[in-house]
Amino acid sequence: MTATVLHPPSEDVRLGRTGLDIGGLVRSEWTKIRSLRSSVAAFVLLVVATVGFTALFVGLTVTQWDQLDAVQKLTYQLDPTRLILGAGFQISQLAVCVLGVLVISNEYSSGTIRASLLAVPRRTPMLMTKAAVFAVLVFVVGEVAAFGAFAIGAPILHSKVPVGIGDPGVLHALFGAGLYGAVLGVFSIAIGAIVRHTAGGITGIIAFVLVLAPLTQLIPGAIGDHIYAYLPTSAGQLMVNARQGPKDLLTPWQGFGVVCLWTAVLMLVANYLLRRRDA
Amino acid sequence: MIEVRDLCKSYDGKVVIDHLSFTVQPGVVTGFLGPNGAGKSTTMRLIVGLDRPTSGDATIGGIHYVELPRPLRVVGALLDAGATHKGRTAYDHLLYLAQTQGIPRGRVDEVLELVGLHDVAHERAGTFSLGMGQRLGLAAALIGDPSVLILDEPVNGLDPDGIMWIRNLVIHLASEGRTILVSSHLMSEIAATASDLIVIGRGRLIAACTTDEFVERSSKRTVLVKSPDAVALADLITSAGGHVETHGEGELIVTLVDAAHIGALAFTARLELHELTPQLASLEDAFMEQTHTSTEFGGHSSNSDSPVFATASSVGADR
Numbered sequence: 074m075t076a077t078v079l080h081p082p083s084e085d086v087r088l089g090r091t092g093l094d095i096g097g098l099v100r101s102e103w104t105k106i107r108s109l110r111s112s113v114a115a116f117v118l119l120v121v122a123t124v125g126f127t128a129l130f131v132g133l134t135v136t137q138w139d140q141l142d143a144v145q146k147l148t149y150q151l152d153p154t155r156l157i158l159g160a161g162f163q164i165s166q167l168a169v170c171v172l173g174v175l176v177i178s179n180e181y182s183s184g185t186i187r188a189s190l191l192a193v194p195r196r197t198p199m200l201m202t203k204a205a206v207f208a209v210l211v212f213v214v215g216e217v218a219a220f221g222a223f224a225i226g227a228p229i230l231h232s233k234v235p236v237g238i239g240d241p242g243v244l245h246a247l248f249g250a251g252l253y254g255a256v257l258g259v260f261s262i263a264i265g266a267i268v269r270h271t272a273g274g275i276t277g278i279i280a281f282v283l284v285l286a287p288l289t290q291l292i293p294g295a296i297g298d299h300i301y302a303y304l305p306t307s308a309g310q311l312m313v314n315a316r317q318g319p320k321d322l323l324t325p326w327q328g329f330g331v332v333c334l335w336t337a338v339l340m341l342v343a344n345y346l347l348r349r350r351d352a
Numbered sequence: 353m354i355e356v357r358d359l360c361k362s363y364d365g366k367v368v369i370d371h372l373s374f375t376v377q378p379g380v381v382t383g384f385l386g387p388n389g390a391g392k393s394t395t396m397r398l399i400v401g402l403d404r405p406t407s408g409d410a411t412i413g414g415i416h417y418v419e420l421p422r423p424l425r426v427v428g429a430l431l432d433a434g435a436t437h438k439g440r441t442a443y444d445h446l447l448y449l450a451q452t453q454g455i456p457r458g459r460v461d462e463v464l465e466l467v468g469l470h471d472v473a474h475e476r477a478g479t480f481s482l483g484m485g486q487r488l489g490l491a492a493a494l495i496g497d498p499s500v501l502i503l504d505e506p507v508n509g510l511d512p513d514g515i516m517w518i519r520n521l522v523i524h525l526a527s528e529g530r531t532i533l534v535s536s537h538l539m540s541e542i543a544a545t546a547s548d549l550i551v552i553g554r555g556r557l558i559a560a561c562t563t564d565e566f567v568e569r570s571s572k573r574t575v576l577v578k579s580p581d582a583v584a585l586a587d588l589i590t591s592a593g594g595h596v597e598t599h600g601e602g603e604l605i606v607t608l609v610d611a612a613h614i615g616a617l618a619f620t621a622r623l624e625l626h627e628l629t630p631q632l633a634s635l636e637d638a639f640m641e642q643t644h645t646s647t648e649f650g651g652h653s654s655n656s657d658s659p660v661f662a663t664a665s666s667v668g669a670d671r
Contacts, residue, residue, distance in 0.1 A: 093421045094454045101451035108444035109437065183437040187402055188445070188492060191429055192452040194401045194418040351403040 098198055102206040109179075112172060116210070119168040120218045123161035127222035130160030131229045138233050153236040154246045154315040157226035158219060162250065162313055165218055166306070169211055169254050170282060173261025174274035176207055181269045190352050197344055204262050204340065208255040215251035219313075223247055242315030249312030249325060256332050260305060263339035266347055282306050298322060305335040353378055353531055354399060354500060359408035361394055361555075368394050370555040371408070376533045376548075378499070381526045383546030383563070384535035385639060391555040392535040393431065396504050400429050412500055422453045428493030429502040435489065438478030442469050442488050445477060449495050463491040468517075482509030490518070500531040507541055519545045539639040551639065566639075575611045577604040578627035579618065588617045602626070 106112050134141075134149070134156065141149075149156045177200075180186040193199040223243070227236050238244065261278055268274040289301045301307050302322040311321055311328030323331065354376040361369040369391045376382045386392050397403040399410040401417040410417070412427055420426055436445050446460045464470045467487040472480070477488060486509050493501060503522070507515045522545055526532045533550075536542045542549070542563075549566050551559040559566055579585050582602045589596050594609030606614060611630045618625050 094452070097451045097454045101448045104444055104448040104451060105440075108440045108448070110439060179437065184432065184435040185437045185440075185445075186435075187431060188435040188449060189452075190402060191400055191431075192424055192449050194420070194423055349404075351397075 093195075093198055095198070095202065098193065098202040099206055101192075102199075102203045105185075105203075106176065106206065106210065112175070115168060115172050115175075116214050119165050119172075119214060120221060122168065123165040123218040124221040124225055125161070126164050127157060127161035127226045128229065131157055131226040135229055135233055148318070150234050152242075152315050152318065153227075153230055153234040154223070154240075154243050155313070155318070156234075157223055157230060157236070158246060158250055158313050160226075161218065161222045162310070165215065165254065166257065166310075167279065167282065169215075169258050170261045170278045171275050172211075173207065173258040174265035174268075174278055175271060176203065177262050177265035178269060178271040178274050182271055186352055196347050200262075200266060200340075200344055200347055204259045207258050207262060211258040212251040212255040215254035216247070219247045219250035240315070245325070246313050246315045249314075249329070253309040253312040253329065253332065256329070256336050257306070257309060260332070260336040260339060263336065263343040266343035267339070302328075303331055305332045308332050308335075353413055354502075354533060355409075355411050355414070356395065356399065357409045357411075359395065359398060359410055360406045361391075361398060361403065362406045368555050369398065369405075372552065372555060372557055373408075374550045374557060374560045376531055376550070378531040379526060379529050380548050381522055381532045381534060381546045382548040382550060383542035384533050384550050384552075385539065385542055386535075386537065386552040386558075388537050390537075390552050392537075392552065393504050394555075395552070396429065396431060396502050396533070396535065399502060400427060400431070402431070422496070424449060424453045424496035424498065425455070426496070426498055427500045427502065428496060428498035429504075430486075430489045430493040430506055431502075431504050432489070435492075436477040436485065439476055441474050441476055442480075442491070443473040445488065446491055446495055449492055453496055455496055459495060459497075463494050466494065467491040483511060483514050486510055487514070498530075501525060501533070503532070503534045505535055505537070507536070515541070573607070573610075574631045575606045575609070575614055576627060576629040576631055577606055577614060577625070578602055579604070579623060579625050581623040584621070585614075585618060585623050588621055588623075589614060592617060 138146075180189060189199055190196055223238065227238070230236060236243065238247075261274075264278050265271075265274045268277060286301070286304050286306050289297060289304065291297065292300060299322065308323060308328035309332030311317070311323055311325040314321075314325060317324050321328075356375070357373050359369050359372040360367070372391075372395060384392055384395070394403065395410075398405050399412070399417065400423075412420075417423055417427065436442075442464065443460060446463060447457065449455075450457065450460055461470070461473075464473045467490050469484065469487055469491060472484065477485065480488065486506065490503075490506065493503065501522075506518050506522075510518060522532055522534060534542065534546060547563055549559060549561060549563050550557070551566065559569070561569070577585065577589075580602055582598070582604055586596045586598065586604055589604070589606055589609055592609055592613065594614070595607045597605040599605050611628050615625070615628055617623075618628075
């Protein structure tokens with residue numbers, strides 16, 4: 074019987090004007106993420122792949138240790154954390170990019186965006202809470218992956234380069250991995266919100282991370298070095314190093330600032346377009 | 353109450369909504385009619401802020417939709433059933449909507465019960481039939497117990513039982529004093545429920561009146577005449593300026609001359625009459641007549657030269 078479920082309507086539509094409920098929006102975005110099997114699977118895969126590749130890559134490095142040249146050995150000895158986190162990191166970085174684009178583009182491809190925007194017609198709060206919830210999630214999962222990778226990588230590397238979690242810079246690098254992942258996630262959401270198509274967004278961001286960024290290293294001289302240093306991925310990755318490498322133009326925190334700036338600019342563009350465009 | 357004032361919308365320079373103004377009153381079901389491509393869905397999207405008007409204004413109780421912090425508690429909209437992610441369960445879809453408005457979880461179960469999806473609440477929307485998807489969309493529209501409902505082609509994909517159920521629900525909701533706007537491109541669906549009509553074609557207002565007025569207004573009013581002297585009577589009517597179609601033995605369908613005039617002609621000529629019945633155009637005919645010049649994708653109308661027999665009350669059954 075309908076009467077028990079539908080209450081007489083209130084005369085005053087102003088009842089709806091009771092202010093924005095940020096907590097509710099956060100719960101809503103969390104529900105959206107956890108209710109999709111694919112995103113849960115992707116997060117699990119992210120941790121497994123990161124830890125797995127760390128073990129594989131560090132193990133290979135150890136077995137090939139005698140063939141390495143002196144410079145490489147020295148690099149690893151100076152910053153073993155970079156070696157441990159670096160391998161799995163390339164994988165998890167791509168996973169975060171894909172997930173970030175998907176989190177918003179799948180709303181467009183499925184049409185859910187219209188339901189979402191009917192609920193939050195001002196749109197900006199929806200985008201911001203989505204980004205915030207995803208960033209926190211990536212941070213937590215990223216930390217699990219980073220500590221997992223270190224826990225499995227450090228003992229493997231121990232015979233060649235002993236490294237402990239208490240060594241200078243190690244905790245900073247572990248912490249930085251999650252932090253960079255979180256910002257990269259927001260960066261990807263911004264790309265997804267701008268492009269609005271899953272395939273286009275993912276292709277764009279992968280092409281950028283895997284192709285364009287490494288290509289700038291080929292630009293000769295200081296110009297190339299500087300362009301590369303200020304790209305969001307290469308700047309942000311510095312956070313995952315225990316110390317500033319000899320070739321790094323920026324300190325880890327400067328690099329982090331650069332990627333944050335990129336992300337902020339893209340989010341502003343994404344927000345502007347989201348508010349302006351018909352949904 | 354929904355108010356639309358001088359609303360215009362163009363996409364890439366193509367005018368879709370052209371200076372459209374109307375109001376939708378609470379307490380009755382208002383049918384929103386127009387041929388396919390007339391701009392019904394666009395108008396609804398403009399009312400709820402999914403699209404921005406090029407100019408003009410649409411408000412709900414005097415407030416723009418986007419200014420409502422918890423809009424689902426005021427307005428429920430079913431715009432297209434496809435607005436759910438295939439991989440998400442019906443329950444989770446409604447839950448995330450409820451959470452944005454501070455609506456308790458219990459309400460999710462209530463609306464699932466109401467639309468008859470309780471048994472499949474934890475199944476993924478991708479497994480749903482068109483009709484079930486439509487019911488889920490309706491549940492989403494009702495989640496905030498809104499006083500205004502905007503439903504775009506709600507009976508799409510529903511079986512006859514579902515159509516009856518939606519009609520009764522919509523009438524019930526209106527009787528509680530809610531404002532209800534229901535669109536359709538089929539008159540017959542609207543005839544059974546809506547007492548007010550807004551008819552548009554090519555983005556322009558064609559009529560905003562009660563359903564009865566709309567039928568009344570139609571020029572296609574005919575008189576059925578039965579007479580053993582049909583041939584002689586037909587000549588008289590024609591010379592009096594009427595248009596006559598012969599329909600079977602001794603039956604005439606007369607337009608342009610009213611029943612009283614025909615009676616007078618027969619009386620003067622001493623012709624016997626067996627029947628003299630004014631026929632109202634059906635809602636469907638009135639609709640076709642008033643919108644056929646504004647059909648976006650116009651084919652040729654086969655309707656215009658066929659005699660009009662159906663009365664408004666029989667219209668609901670013809671689909």
